[in-house]
Amino acid sequence: MxxxxxxxxxxxxxxxxxxxxxxxxxxxxxxxxxxxxxxxxxxxxxxxxxxxxxxxxxxxxxxxxxxxxxxxxxxxxxxxxxxxxxxxxxxxxxxxxxxxxxxxxxxxxxxxxPVRPPVAGVNLGNVIYLRTVRDALALKEMASVERGIMVVGGGLLACEAAASLRMMKLKIGLMHRDPYLLNRYLDPETGAWLTDHFAKHSVVLSMGESLNGFEGKTVLRNIQTKSGNRFPVGLAVVACGAxxxxxxxxxxxxxxxxxxxxxxxxxxxxxxxxxxxxxxxxxxxxxxxxxxxxxxxxxxxxxxxxxxxxTGKKRIRYEQVPCFWTEMFDLRMDFVGDFSVLPTRVDLQGAYAKKKFIARYYQGDKLRAILLCQQAQRDVDSAKTQLRQALGK
Ligand SMILES: Cc1cc2nc3c(=O)[nH]c(=O)nc-3n(C[C@H](O)[C@H](O)[C@H](O)COP(=O)(O)OP(=O)(O)OC[C@H]3O[C@@H](n4cnc5c(N)ncnc54)[C@H](O)[C@@H]3O)c2cc1C
The missing domain is CATH 3.50.50.60 (FAD/NAD(P)-binding domain)
Structure with missing residues (x-):
């Protein structure tokens, strides 16, 4: 022992x-x-x-x-x-x-x-999930030989994977059940701008399409959607949450x-x-x-x-402002605060067209979250301070 x-x-x-x-x-x-x-x-x-x-x-x-x-x-x-x-x-x-x-x-x-969606074919060959180094190495190998690649999902991981694969000059489709990308975090206007950004980078988007299943005997041949569409693809990257x-x-x-x-x-x-x-x-x-x-x-x-x-030598409370970042194509976005509820008001500083902005998300008159696109680390730090001050913490 x-x-x-x-x-x-x-x-x-x-x-x-x-x-x-x-x-x-x-x-x-x-x-x-x-x-x-x-x-x-x-x-x-x-x-x-x-x-x-x-x-x-x-x-x-x-x-x-x-x-x-x-x-x-x-x-x-x-x-x-x-x-x-x-x-x-x-x-x-x-x-x-x-x-x-x-x-x-x-x-x-x-x-x-990774969550495996409750549909048929989730364990077929060439239906892959990205979590570990091994998964990433396998995806690199497979992506280089497969022609049609579909990313399933519209969250952070799905968007990042689609952007990276597209930057590798591969033909990429992305299907997502909701009307715009990152809808769990973004307001509809920012979401529409980001979705358009993906379209401009020639990611073939199928928005509003829910997954019905993966078809194939042992290896993926088609992705079937609930609306009855069928996408013939050789590889699916499934990113439907963790x-x-x-x-x-x-x-x-x-x-x-x-x-x-x-x-x-x-x-x-x-x-x-x-x-x-x-x-x-x-x-x-x-x-x-x-x-x-x-x-x-x-x-x-x-x-x-x-x-x-x-160790028993310290008794520290965990009290950090929630914060994460993402990178897709030429964009870096930092998310500071609570994005779990859609804002009732968005205060935009900067411009989508310049791909450089700060969007402040309010619930009523309360600041709840700050989205920073292409901003410096000091702006991210200052966003954390602003939120703490706004919340009196
Ligand atoms: C592809 C990808 C991109 C990401 N990009 C970003 C990003 O840009 N920004 C961001 O903020 N976050 C990002 N994340 C999320 C971030 O990586 C995770 O939040 C973070 O890794 C969580 O760390 P963790 O140590 O809690 O868990 P994990 O990183 O999941 O590590 C847990 C480890 O425990 C091991 N384990 C599980 N069960 C057992 C067991 N019974 N015995 C022994 N070992 C076990 C697992 O194998 C794993 O190695 C990304 C995640 C992925 C997958």
Whole structure:
């Protein structure tokens, strides 16, 4: 039996930064980081961006932090190893190789996985999902030999993947059930402008089309829509959302319908067990309400906070303004605040035509979110401050 002071499950950015948070306040405690993927923690966000487009991407450059950091800070790492059982009462975790780790404190950082839509053919060959380095490498290979490629979805990942594939001069279609792209975040006018931007880059858009199924014997041949359309394609990239990897704690209080419920200190209702990143359903002390975010900065910051709290030497609340970014074609957009509800009023500063603007989203007279297109980091930081001030936080 292996005994550890700290066990971190999931070697994404949230798990890696939990290690960093621990080491900031506890230099000696024994820490093991277990991750199912073969690779050490890496910049997942790059997979749909330059990584997809580069001819020979350097896998070493992807790492975050550099793999040597774990060695220097005496963190034991076990990659290509899944935790298969998690016994909350006995504080035990069983690894896929049969080993058992007894821990004092644990952090759940298992992230999320792509949603498979509830239609026929989701497991056919050439129907692919983009989450890991392996997925991205496979997509690069397949995209180079397939003629018709359809991206299914209209969210951040779908748009980024479509833009990158199109920048590789491939013929790309995109089908989305809603009338405009990024409709979960954008107001209709900004959404229409972005959709038009994709059309101008020759992405063949099928808006308002719902997926009915993927057809083919073993490999994809057609995509069928609910309206009865049939698109003959050789490859589909499905990006219909990400769901939390909760199987390890299913049917326990550590698993809820929206993620793993945690306090403002990112601790679950089991003392000493924390949840972070894409997995955590946390109280948002800035915007109000309870939410789960599936964005990089949130995962990184939550890991740091939970790691510090795990040591018992700190008691830090997680209170960050929600913030994420995206890149598609020649655009970089930063989203600061709460985009979950459509604004009642939008205050636009700048111009869509110049592809450079700031849109402030209001609910009544309350500022709730700020969208920045092609702005500098200092403007993003200032947007966070404006929101805090507007909310009196
Ligand atoms: C292609 C792509 C592009 C993105 N682009 C952006 C972007 O531009 N901006 C942005 O803000 N966000 C972006 N995101 C989202 C961002 O990458 C995630 O929010 C972030 O990676 C979440 O980090 P995490 O550590 O919580 O989870 P993950 O990154 O999902 O890592 C969790 C890890 O835990 C492992 N694991 C799961 N179960 C087990 C188990 N039982 N045992 C051991 N290990 C396990 C998984 O294999 C995985 O390696 C993107 C995501 C993707 C997929």
């Amino acid at each position: 292996i005994r550890r002071d700290y066990l971190i499950i999931g070697a994404g950015i949230a798990g890696a930064s939990a290690c960093e948070g621990i080491r900031k306040y506890d230099k000696r405690g024994s820490v093991t980081l277990v991750g199912a993927e073969v690779f050490p923690p890496y910049k997942r966000w790059i997979l749909s961006k330059t990584f997809l487009r580069e001819k020979d991407p350097n896998l070493k450059k992807l790492q975050e932090p550099d793999e040597r950091w774990f060695e220097t800070h005496k963190i034991e790492t076990r990659f290509a190893t899944a935790v298969t059982q998690f016994n909350i009462e006995r504080r035990l975790a069983v690894l896929a190789n049969g080993e058992t780790i007894e821990f004092n404190k644990a952090c759940l950082a298992m992230g999320s996985r 769901e939390p990897n909760l199987h390890l704690v299913r049917n326990t209080p550590l698993s809820g319908p929206h993620g793993s419920p945690v306090t403002e200190y990112l601790e679950t209702e089991e003392k000493g067990i924390y949840a972070v990143g894409d997995l955590a359903f946390y109280p948002d002390r800035i915007m109000g309400g309870v939410r789960r975010q599936t964005h990089w900065e949130n995962a990184r910051e939550q890991g740091l906070v939970a790691g510090a709290n795990m």
